[in-house]
Amino acid sequence: MHGKNVELDKVVMRFGGFTAVQQTSLEIRAGEFFSILGPSGCGKTTILRMVSGFIEPSEGRVRIGGDDMGGRGPARRPTALIFQNLALFPLMSNWENVAFGLEARGLDKRTRRERAYELLALVGLEGKEAQRPGALSGGQRQRVAIARALAVEPAVLLLDEPLSALDLKLRQYMRAELKAIQRKTGVTFIFITHDQGEALTMSDRIAVMRAGVVEQVGTTDEIYDRPATPFVATFVGENNVLSGTVAEADAAYARIETPLGPVRARNQDALAAGQRAMVFVRPERASLVNGHDLDNRLTGRFERRDLEGSYVNLFFTVGDQPFIVHEPNLDRQAALEGEVRLGFQADDAVAMRAGALDDA
Ligand SMILES: Nc1ncnc2c1ncn2[C@@H]1O[C@H](COP(=O)(O)OP(=O)(O)O)[C@@H](O)[C@H]1O
Ligand SMILES: [Mg+2]
Incomplete structure (x- = not known):
């Protein structure tokens, strides 16, 4: 054949x-x-x-x-x-x-x-x-x-x-x-x-x-x-999304002003200052700050920890929206509670023109 x-x-x-x-x-x-x-x-x-x-x-x-x-x-x-x-x-x-x-x-x-x-x-x-x-x-x-x-x-x-x-x-x-x-x-x-x-x-x-x-x-x-x-970012796999307005941008990176503070991310769509934008970061690219030197930092309220086996899903609320972090299961999250510092590198986040998300 x-x-x-x-x-x-x-x-x-x-x-x-x-x-x-x-x-x-x-x-x-x-x-x-x-x-x-x-x-x-x-x-x-x-x-x-x-x-x-x-x-x-x-x-x-x-x-x-x-x-x-x-x-x-x-x-x-x-x-x-x-x-x-x-x-x-x-x-x-x-x-x-x-x-x-x-x-x-x-x-x-x-x-x-x-x-x-x-x-x-x-x-x-x-x-x-x-x-x-x-x-x-x-x-x-x-x-x-x-x-x-x-x-x-x-x-x-x-x-x-x-x-x-x-x-x-x-x-x-x-x-x-x-x-x-x-x-x-x-x-x-x-x-x-x-x-x-x-x-x-x-x-x-x-x-x-x-x-x-x-x-x-x-x-x-x-x-x-x-x-x-x-839409593709949210329909395929999990993604955290932060919405805001571009404060400044060059060919490589954009700084987005969000209700949670400024966020730096790769500038995928040649965004320019003043445009509405969405920043996406996969749960496996986000982490607890835990002494890491991260470009972007947020404060989240710890909600719950789901054990998946080799890794854990950590659920937070940042501002008024959900934010998920995957971490290797190293036992160190057991004591999480209240306000927790989390973040991600600019290279691990992508900024794109605001658009429809997967709403399912
Ligand atoms: N013969 C048809 N007459 C009128 N509308 C149709 C017909 N076939 C499909 N549609 C419409 O076209 C859209 C796409 O349908 P379809 O290709 O079956 O979607 P999917 O396979 O992705 O679920 C739907 O809104 C459906 O109702
Ligand atoms: Mg079909």
Whole structure:
């Protein structure tokens, strides 16, 4: 099997007067595990349906492997789709489920069966060929659905929140399984999810969407370490946020006047004095002052300590807002109470133009 690249070229999708996907251009590379991440209703499924051919974009083009897909329905595109509801046939054996799509291709029964057995082996279901889906666990049924989708040898596999119906343990196990299957086949995977943990653990690159707009496309590290917008900063991972007005700024750093005092941070958006800004600092980049020489210091009221094992989550209120600090579990926080000095380095904080946060 061979993956192909997928290009969205100035694609727009409108439903009546409502624009579900604003003008979007991006390229998903051949053989890539690419995730589209965003909250419910932001337009993820709409993008997938445009790629698979179930809907035509209102504007712009979809190209797969360089070929314009305009006017081609789902059956004439090199794509296959896996829904959350797997839609396996309960009265057919697993191999017959996998072989189902091959009959229409004129393959004889023996070839269909051979091909189905190969694919079931590929997804780790050797020995389960003759059983029915009902005899399998949820994760195994998922793998039958993947084998069935791969049977037609798609260049691009489209997965619409396929793990969300599984329980937590199975979901985490299937993350590794899906990734392994993607690597083995080399097929391009476009994986849709509202779960940032799923996107971060499986993807080569991620597009983060909000309200019909792709706000950032990047590797998992880029998305986490260099969020481009306030929404990405708060939707992916945890972030503390301090709002204020830029007091002074140069190309590298900005000083933001906040209700909690001045804060120095990297000046990501070329902010200038007088602009509204937000400063983000990850809990693992903040710390208790404890004699450290920190660029930025705040006083927080200690609320509680949650033990996570190797580290602890320390919850504070600074001014009237929450502030979280992750610290290694070294026993020294046991006696925290009342007012506590905490802080962070300017290089560990990013200032950006004020904007919408993840409000969930
Ligand atoms: N066929 C349609 N007609 C009208 N509105 C639609 C249609 N399909 C999707 N929408 C709207 O477009 C927006 C994005 O939907 P969708 O792509 O399904 O979001 P997601 O998959 O991110 O949850 C939603 O507001 C949804 O109600
Ligand atoms: Mg959806």
